[in-house]
Amino acid sequence: MQNQQPLVTVRYRIKNSAGFTLIEAILTLIIATCMTTLIPIVILSLHSILDLSDMSLTSEWTIFRNQLLNEYNHSQSISSISKESLCLTSTKGLVCFTKYQDMIRKQINNKGHEPLLFQIKDIDIKKANHAIKINVELSNRTIQTMQLPLHPEVNEQ
Template identity: 30%
Template sequence: MSMKSVLVLRDLTKKSTKHVQAIIKYADSQKGYSLMEAFIALTVLLMLSSLIPLLFIPIQKPPPITQLEETSLFFSMLGKEIREGKSIEVNNNSLSVTLSNGNVLNFSRYHSLIRKQVNGFGHEVWVQNISEMVLKKHSDALFAVKLIDTQGKEYERYFRRIE
C-alpha cells in the first residue's frame, strides 16, 4: 500500500467520522418524536392494555345460579295456572290442569325438561336440567311438586286449591 492511498483512506475515514458525528449531533438536538415512534408506542400500549382483562379473571364472581331462578319462576307460573284452572289431576307423574275454556294443560317431564302441553299438543319448555319430577296429591285441594335437578338439588313447593 502506498503512502498516497493511506492518506486518502485516512481522509475518507475522517470525513465519514465527521458525517456520522454530525448525524448523531443532529439527532440529539431534536426534541420531539417522529411519527413512526408514536405508532410504535401506541401499538405497544394497545397490546399491553388488551392483556389487562386477563388479570381480573381470578377475582371475578362466578355466574349466578340460574337453576334456582328458573325453578322459582316455574313454581310461580305453575301457581298462576293452578289458580286459573277449574280442576287439577295428578297421574303418572304428570299434572293436568283443566281451564275454564275447556283446554287441558299438561305439565310433565320430558328427558331433562319440564314441558307444558295444551290439549296434548306443543312443547313449551318451562324448566331445564331436571332429573326427576315427583307429584304428591295429599287431598283434593292440596298437592306437592318436587323437582330434583341434574346436580341432585331438590326444590319442593305445596299448592292449595281454593274453590
C-alpha cells in the same frame, strides 16, 4: 520415513450454550410473575360464573313456580296427577305439566311444547294432606319443593 500426515489442529469457537443469559433469566422471571398474578383473577372469574349458573337455575325455578301457580289458580279442576305429570282442566282445555327428557314442559290439549324448567334430574308430583306436593331435583342436586292447595271440589271427593 513413513508417510505421516501433519496434525492439523482446528480451533472452533464454541458458543456458551450451557446456561441462560441474565436477560433470559429476567424475562423468564417477569413472565412467571405475571402468570402467577393472573391465577387468582381466573379463579375468581370461574367462581362467579359458577354462582351465576346456580342463580339461573333458581330464577328458572321461580318462573316455573309462578307460571304453574297462575295456571292452577285459573283452572277449573284437576284432571289427573301422576308421578311426573299434573293435568288441569281450564277454559283453554286440558293443560298438562309433564317431565320430558331433562325438562318440564307445558302442553295444552296434548299439543305444543313449551319448556318451563330445564336441567332437572327428577320430579315427584303427589297428592298429600289436602295439597299437591311437587318435588323437583335439579341438575345441581338441589331439591325444590312447592305445595298447591287442592281445589274445593277435589277436597270433597
